[in-house]
């Protein structure tokens with residue numbers, strides 16, 4: 516089972532989402548969970564180097580070739596963090612996906628970048644949007660949910676904006692974040708072939 520976390524847009528929550536989905540998978544008993552970090556920035560890999568999680572094995576694979584090879588070798592659950600703005604690597608990875616998770620934001624979204632991401636995903640591959648760092652109860656969030664409904668793209672989760680989730684590599688994972696991402700993982704796993 517391959518879950519690719521991707522968006523051509525930068526800074527939307529890909530690495531945060533990849534880490535939390537991996538940790539949620541460990542809590543569900545997946546062992547090992549392979550987190551492939553295909554971003555040369557290696558944010559996920561650095562985060563887990565500081566705060567290792569038992570049963571998450573990190574593979575740094577910062578190129579199309581290394582990432583696709585790593586993914587093809589995994590037999591079990593793989594979660595892939597991807598670099599922003601790299602159509603080639605995104606396309607190569609989503610073509611191997613069982614499910615694609617697309618982190619996005621509620622306010623000021625460049626829908627064209629998300630649309631371009633969606634266009635790279637083969638029609639047979641399940642995909643869902645996760646709204647990251649959401650301000651609950653705002654018009655922005657309501658408008659974003661309405662937009663995705665109109666686009667007929669399922670929203671697999673809404674992750675609240677929290678300092679504890681934002682703190683990233685400086686801190687351990689938050690319980691609230693884990694619970695919110697577990698619901699996303701459940702949706703992604705449902706598509707298992």
Ligand SMILES: Nc1ncnc2c1ncn2[C@@H]1O[C@H](COP(=O)(O)OP(=O)(O)OP(=O)(O)O)[C@@H](O)[C@H]1O
Nearest residue numbers: 525526527528529530531599648675676677680681
């Ligand atoms: N739920 C949240 N609440 C608050 N801040 C968040 C949340 N999720 C992510 N962030 C913050 O948003 C910023 C971008 O997140 P992240 O690094 O995961 O995005 P990214 O898509 O991987 O970025 P890049 O394109 O640079 O790889 C980070 O500072 C992160 O801590």
Ligand SMILES: [Mg+2]
Nearest residue numbers: 529530554558
């Ligand atoms: Mg990142």
